[in-house]
Amino acid sequence: MRFAIQVNEGPYTHQASDTAYQFAKAALAKGHEIFRVFFYHDGVNNGTRYTVPPQDDRNLQKLWTELAETHKLDLVVCIAAAQRRGILDANEAKRQGKDGDNIAPGFRISGLGQLIEAGIQADRTVVFGD
Amino acid sequence: MSDQKVKKKFLYINRKAPFGTIYALESLEVVLIGAAFEQDVSLAFIDDGVFQLMNNQDANAAGMKTFSKIYRALGDYEVRKLYVEKESLDLRGLTIDDLMPVTFEDEDDDYAEKPSIILVGRSEMTGLIASQDVVLSF
Numbered sequence: 183m184r185f186a187i188q189v190n191e192g193p194y195t196h197q198a199s200d201t202a203y204q205f206a207k208a209a210l211a212k213g214h215e216i217f218r219v220f221f222y223h224d225g226v227n228n229g230t231r232y233t234v235p236p237q238d239d240r241n242l243q244k245l246w247t248e249l250a251e252t253h254k255l256d257l258v259v260c261i262a263a264a265q266r267r268g269i270l271d272a273n274e275a276k277r278q279g280k281d282g283d284n285i286a287p288g289f290r291i292s293g294l295g296q297l298i299e300a301g302i303q304a305d306r307t308v309v310f311g312d
Numbered sequence: 313m314s315d316q317k318v319k320k321k322f323l324y325i326n327r328k329a330p331f332g333t334i335y336a337l338e339s340l341e342v343v344l345i346g347a348a349f350e351q352d353v354s355l356a357f358i359d360d361g362v363f364q365l366m367n368n369q370d371a372n373a374a375g376m377k378t379f380s381k382i383y384r385a386l387g388d389y390e391v392r393k394l395y396v397e398k399e400s401l402d403l404r405g406l407t408i409d410d411l412m413p414v415t416f417e418d419e420d421d422d423y424a425e426k427p428s429i430i431l432v433g434r435s436e437m438t439g440l441i442a443s444q445d446v447v448l449s450f
Binding site for chain 2: 266293301311
């Protein structure tokens, strides 16, 4: 089956991103396909490479990045939500006149149309949030 | 757009109050962008989500944008089905008269203005959710 996943909460405060990650991992292990993971609302905060959680805790950004690298996942951060919350790639940083970017490897910034397209293309859309 | 031949039933479920969190506003942003994909779109308002449609909202004193006007423009985006759960209104001491008038122009009926808000009971809402292809919950 082909899944689309939406993550609506940031890491650590909420468990949504952990659950979405575990779901994605389990689905891939069972041979399913993940068409796209779309990060929305505070979920965009999963896509900054500047998080430094304690060493004995999981690093959600790294987990997502590694999963994306292993399975060629499409991790998309919503541009409108990202701009509100200070998540920038190099292009956006330049365009907005900011002095640096923070997008993590494996993530890309794009529009909300990517969420709708994922809903159209996938057999099932699963939303993780509060 | 990607594949115009596919038409799916999209339901946006709004469960949160218009202010206090950003879910209502950012849900509306998805609805507006999604309109360009020409899918079969419905909105559902349950729990505190019914407050999103309260009439005469004014967020100026809180220093925020009063985005409630956008709901009234949804008809222009071919978004014409706003399902409101009656039990959620009842629990909050509200009736449909407390909600803003949201209408659309029916091109099949000489562009008559018709109400977009549809009051449904909980069991009907359950059926509505079950009948959808894509359910996005906010």
